[in-house]
Amino acid sequence: MIKSIVKNYAQLRKVCDKVEPKEDIRQIIQDLKDTLEATNGKGVGLSANQIGYNKKICYIKMPVKKEGNKIINEELIMINPEIIEKTKPIAVKEECLSFPGLQVVVKRFVFTAVTFENEKREPCMKLLQDFYAFAVQHETDHCNSLTILERKFRNTNT
Secondary structure: OOOOOOOOHHHHOOOOEOOOOOOOOHHHHHHHHHHHHHOOOOOOEEEHHHHOOOEOEEEEEEEEEEEOOEEEEEEEEEEEEEEEEEEEEEEEEEOOOOOOOOOEEEEEEEEEEEEEEOOOOOEEEEEEEHHHHHHHHHHHHHHOOOOOOOOEOOOOOO
């Protein structure tokens, strides 16, 4: 089901609850897929709290390669994601479906390692870089009550 994307800052600033082992989250995952698809390419990812569920679940649909005129996407469902390693910080310009029209320069890391459970509830780890790593950091931040406003780049020497 297509859900409305949450634009309420206070709601986005709540830490999401961990998904329990036997918890049925199939509807949340389907709603994430349907809602992201309905954005018609305006976004590459959503977290569950952006569609009204206070759960640590993210969905990313990332274009990974082009074959002729067709773009091949990789879909990634992350349940209880946790970034365990990040290196090479840089400033990147990001947007967020919860803040339409707003672009913010944020601090992200070029290389990221993330652990999570997949849709089958199997433990996984992915090593990511560049745009894919940025997307995972963005959605994982949502699960942890952080938005691009909290990640706004500040030019400091620390």
